[in-house]
């Protein structure tokens with residue numbers, strides 16, 4: 001299982017910087033997702049690692065071997081990097097059966113007939129498409145075709161598998177199913193997966209590490225739950241999580257070394273960091289970020305709010321609350337229909353509040369938020 005190392009990799013198209021000084025290590029057997037809004041440089045990054053795009057600067061190593069170096073003039077061609085691709089438009093060959101689609105690459109590599117036969121059988125079983133071996137792509141559903149495409153990509157046993165939004169043209173139900181299949185596949189093969197998506201849920205559920213980018217610049221590279229609970233900055237906090245994090249803006253005042261106060265539309269808030277201290281400049285504009293699951297509705301809460309809208313979806317209910325002129329999103333387990341405009345109490349649970357510097361967006365501390 002190879003490790004992939006990017007050192008100060010940049011890609012410019014003319015004056016436009018698509019990827020800016022990116023350094024990261026994709027570890028042995030990792031499932032890394034490249035995540036970010038459209039145009040942030042995900043595909044460009046993937047293509048540079050794969051050798052389909054030449055970086056303007058930097059160095060890339062796969063399995064200890066330099067495959068690209070602008071300084072030393074190294075640029076190993078894609079077919080010599082031992083990698084496999086799966087792109088959004090995975091076009092199977094329509095005139096070939098499923099088995100022929102999968103075996104095509106192996107025949108090109110001059111594998112003997114028996115070895116090809118057993119490899120194809122193994123892949124059909126792994127991807128649960130054994131009963132479709134003799135069918136043509138047009139006789140399969142979208143999800144089945146997708147699995148054939150994955151089998152075809154895996155056939156030659158690439159050490160690294162690159163996927164660029166491979167599930168984006170499937171319906172919601174199939175996409176969820178394919179996510180589990182991909183996760184199992186990753187567990188069963190020895191490959192390192194590098195996966196591009198702009199769907200934060202996909203990144204959260206699939207990856208061992210998420211690389212979140214904005215306008216070509218790396219924002220945070222960490223396991224998904226760390227990205228979720230300890231976002232590096234406001235952009236990351238806002239991009240990850242659905243429904244999105246609540247943001248309360250105000251001016252913080254230090255009470256002592258360990259606590260700060262802030263007033264937002266009639267709410268007096270006290271924040272205590274879970275570890276260490278937090279110091280603010282006088283009148284420093286800050287943003288308190290609190291995830292919807294930490295906004296607890298209940299009569300014991302010190303806050304008072306009116307229900308703006310309740311959105312029950314079966315397993316959970318998203319409740320929008322209005323407190324002063326601040327809207328807050330809360331998520332409660334189960335289907336509870338709150339009456340619009342009804343008054344409720346609320347408070348903040350747990351130690352998952354994040355304080356950000358409003359100007360730089362930087363995460364200053366995580367801790368406990370209380371209404372006083």
Ligand SMILES: Nc1ncnc2c1ncn2[C@@H]1O[C@H](COP(=O)(O)OP(=O)(O)OP(=O)(O)O)[C@@H](O)[C@H]1O
Pocket residue numbers: 013016018036037038039040041042043044045198
């Ligand atoms: N060949 C090219 N020439 C000029 N600009 C390019 C070229 N390829 C990509 N870009 C630009 O580089 C930026 C990053 O493109 P990229 O395809 O990596 O984005 P992405 O994050 O994959 O977006 P999406 O989610 O929409 O696929 C974009 O602004 C794009 O317009």
Ligand SMILES: [Mg+2]
Pocket residue numbers: 042043044196
């Ligand atoms: Mg893309």
